[in-house]
Amino acid sequence: MNFIERKISVKRAISILxxxxxxxxxxxxxxxxxxxxxxxxxxxxxxxxQNAQNPKKKSNLLKST
Incomplete structure (x- = not known):
């Protein structure tokens, strides 16, 4: 893979490491x-x-009026 929008150069990575x-x-x-x-x-x-598999909780109970 070749990421075009790299923010960190190889030289900078070597320096950090x-x-x-x-x-x-x-x-x-x-x-x-x-x-x-x-x-x-x-x-x-x-x-x-994860958000798609765990939708926000919704009550199945009818609200009493």
Whole structure:
């Protein structure tokens, strides 16, 4: 997959990972970014599915007047 609208460059990802003690090369950083973008892209889809399966509670009882 190739995400056109990347906000984080590979160099920036390497820098962020290095600050947290993770040493990666360009190829590994690219794979990590691809994975994170894929997770982020699908995150909203999961919420939409959960909301569709759990509609807001509605009472089936007739209201007394």
């Amino acid at each position: 290095a600050k947290n003690g993770v040493a990666v090369d360009d190829r590994e950083a690219d794979v990590i970014l691809e994975f994170l973008y894929l997770v982020a892209k699908n995150y909203n889809k999961i919420e939409d599915v």
